[in-house]
Amino acid sequence: MAQLTESVRLEQKGDIAVITISNPPVNALSYHVRQGLIDGIKEAETSSATAIVLICDGRTFIAGADITEFSQAPKPPSLQAGQDAMENCSKPVIAAIHGTALGGGLEVALCAHYRVALETAQFGLPEVKLGLLPGAGGTQRLPRVTGPAKALEMMTSGEPISASEALECGLIDEIVDDLEIGAIAFAERAVSDSLPLLRIRDRSDKISDAEVSLFDNFRKSIAKKTRGFLAPEYNIRCIEAAVNLPFEAGLTREQELFSDLMRGLQSTAQQYYFFAERAALKIPGLPKDTSLIDIQRCGILGAGTMGGGIAMNFVNIGIPVTLVERDQESLNRGLAVVRANYERTAARGGITSEDVENRMALISSSTDKNSFADCDLIIEAVFENMDLKKEIFRELDAICHPGAILASNTSALDINEIASATNRPESVVGMHFFSPANVMKMLEVVRGDATSDSVIATAMSIGKRIKKTPVLCGVCHGFIGNRMLFMRGIEAEKMLLEGATPAQIDQVLFDFGFPMGPFAMMDLAGLDIGWQESTSSSSTIREILCETGRRGQKNGLGFYTYDSTTRAPTPDQDVVALIREFAESKHIPQREITNQEILERCLYPMVNEGAKILEEEIAIRGSDVDVVWINGYGWPMYTGGPMF
């Protein structure tokens, strides 16, 4: 065996040379990997070996370029030198893939003459998620193997495909049971059967008859989802180049567009976000080996929109749920909504109808809180009222087994006060899901003064397992997300009173990149959340709207008027008149407010509040605040978030 560089070794097994990359945690293409790849191919080519297998140690095949190197001066050798060595090698080169072949990793595999993989392997070009495009020939090779339609899908979504899909579209040649044995057997067969040394760059069979309309139709199909992002369009342009230009010219185009993106703010922001999301999982002072509480069954109190959505997250990963409501009718209604959600997903092909039944079977329902006795984590999702929550936690404390975690889905209330109603404040934690809870990725985990390390670690870990992005925060009104949202709301309402309209303010924030502005968002949530007729005193615009019977989208009348079938909003002159009347009663002078002023007055108070949240150590780091706003409220990721 020869150790070629710190991360690459070469061995001969029978007649086959095996180059092994060992660069934990994900075998990223650091400079020593690139050097080892070049050296390995060269040495194997001049050795007595008849073919070469490229394989990786650890949990995965190469997961891409080393993103930490992007911010540094380029270090030789180039990846292309290694890829050229593979592609032009005079002996068959077989890539043996397990885990995830992503980005530069897949681009390396595409330079082998053949690819074999484990059934569990995944293949993707996720560069678009980093604001980039595959810059190591991937944009030119992938469409040549899969055809442009599949390449468009993979490169603009960044989502990986499975081994069986990869086999079907020609991306790999064989699925094997044992990676090394299977790859060596394939290599031996390549030699004995004199299989040709296939270079993907020479192929044109899958791209020669691409329809011109393919690209424009595809652009239209992703326009809404990718609004504001540069990288998806740049990826499409590269695939167009693959179809229209010779291979080398296509590579040149790829390089130009890659450099453009790499120099831009969007890719810097998206790379920052990649590490921000991972940093959020690291809790200073919480030992890595903190013991986790085993969550075998989850209890959820409240089968409304929130409770039902939360339940889906758990059953989706096979954790049984006990769903409790105060009466059978509400319970039935909640279960029907969950079923309808699953059936919609099944109708779209996301899951099978068998999955629907299996998931529903994991939910047991009851109108008796005593059913929580065998649950290890109980999440309360009833409406926001401190007295009610304290009463509930007192009851849960008596019912639930010692060590069970009692969590509240409150979006603003004091977790310490809730915990004070129990004899186990160390087991009480906030788990604030965002609506709709089965879709939104954000989860604020709220640490009370007494919450134990093991409860925090479990809440963060289960959050990740149910595919959320958990962020830990401390107790304050509204935690990270809603506390900052309140500040934006205050300023937005002030601007309404000074002369702006709801539609103008919403448009400015939509153009900045939010999915919707503050007034459309309030209409969606319901204007009457927290409003009571008996105490309403016409003291805010929202109160006035509620008093005139406007409840938001749900009754078709809010800051906007909503079409009863399409739900499309139309600005409403009656609302503007109510606002002007209210401003006059307060003697507020009217003036024209520019879009720039609106943007600044909406965003800066949030940035300011974010800084206070950091100062008070409610958030651990600035990037956690960005993760909350990007995932919880749709702050455009390509700007990096309020603190970035």
Ligand code: 3H9
């Ligand atoms: C690219 O390839 C460009 C080329 O086209 C052009 C080249 C010229 N680099 O996610 P995890 C770290 S762009 C450096 O928790 P998992 C990560 O920060 C790249 N570090 O594990 C974390 O560190 P820590 C295209 C990386 O099992 C640790 O590894 N490729 C990289 O949940 C574990 O990561 C991608 O975008 C990297 N490329 O998921 C793939 N990747 O422990 C990005 C990971 O200190 N990676 N780290 O926090 C992933 O999607 C996931 O990490 C993966 C594993 C699915 C691989």
